[in-house]
Amino acid sequence: MSEPPSLSIIVPALDEAADIAAALQALAGLRRRGAEVIVVDGGSADDTLARAAPMADQTLSSARGRAAQMNAGGRAAGADVLLFLHADTRLPDDADTCIHDGLADGSHVWGRFDVRIEGRAALLPVIAWAMNRRSCLTGIATGDQAIFVTRRAFDRVGGFPPQALMEDITLSRRLKTLSRPACLHQRVTTAGRRWDDNGALRTIILMWSLRLAYVCGVSPARLARWYGHGYDKTR
Template sequence: MRISVIIPVLDEAAGIADTLAPLQPARAAGHEIVVVDGGSSDGTPEIAARLADRVVEGPRGRAAQMNRGAELASGDLYWFLHADTRAPDGAIEALVDACSGGRRVWGFFQVRLSAPGAAFRVIGTAMTWRSRLTGIATGDQGLFASRRLFDGVGGFPSVPLMEDVALSQALRQRQLPVCLPLQLHTSARRWQEHGIVRTVLLMWRLRLAYFLGADPARLHERYYGAQP
């Protein structure tokens, strides 16, 4: 059983080494890391090249970059990891166990935000329970899917926002997700920079609009237009 860790990046030079460092034992065990750059100008690919099996350029956009990584990956299971997310000890072993015996599987990890404080702990816990109850996960929860399931739904839809939600919806029609008990350490910078309440309300508004049929391109404009 081989895991392909696929990481889309864009100008992540400040933190990409910290993301890749905990994954080096996985490489030593025969798993692979594929980094897909969307056109960084800060030297991200050069830093990543020392710590990944493949660093390739792809069309800018998280969905397109992750699909490009999946095209090049050789693993039995794809693990899509954000560049500002840190993998916990035992993550690869948990993924291997989840898809042992060639099982078709998809799912996500529990989340712990990187900032201290009760509010950030509540947000992380709420994200996990939201996904457990709805069967819909987001990219910062470390989405993973067996190759057969991922290819079976056609990969990530080519949309500029909510690609993770759309993939979850497609996969959920095939089977329910698995929530692994380990906690990913996900960056809290979005909430820190733009405010906890403002960010939570914005994301809920965008997600509701998406479920009601809003154009993802318009939601992308609203999301980035709302950030100073």
């Protein structure tokens, strides 16, 4: 009987045919060391799944939406620790060891990495520093930071909430009732497309406006419509 994977890496994807091969190739070393990679497609109009299949342990289809896709991947995962990775985010080579060390003493049941944002905008290093610092202070993580969690904790809080936006914020709040996050200072690298394409200041204002509206009780469905008007990247 084969051993279960050491880590399940769940990648939600939508129309990522141009980039999915590179994203999965970057995970090859982790797969060789026992991690499994699960790609969950949300109804791509291109051949994302076909391109992903040779470099993933599982390829699944689900309803569109990161929350639904990541929950589907979580249900299919074979490891005791789940890592949710955006297709445009790259992990450090030793991510598995970092996660193991972060959870080893039992005081944390989940965590996230620091982030570095790769792009043209001069403000990106400042934005990344602020994201990392804010996350450490508040215990709230974003999807760009590659959230990881034990399966037991993920199941206990009911997974990602079925909402169109801010699913990572709500999951963090739920997981904080179980433990503070392990804030790993090793960095993932995420693409700065939204800041480059839409302008750094404009994107900062948009994201903080959405967060404030969410705290004030505006529904995620309405926030998703505002997000779509303010920023054209497909969710």
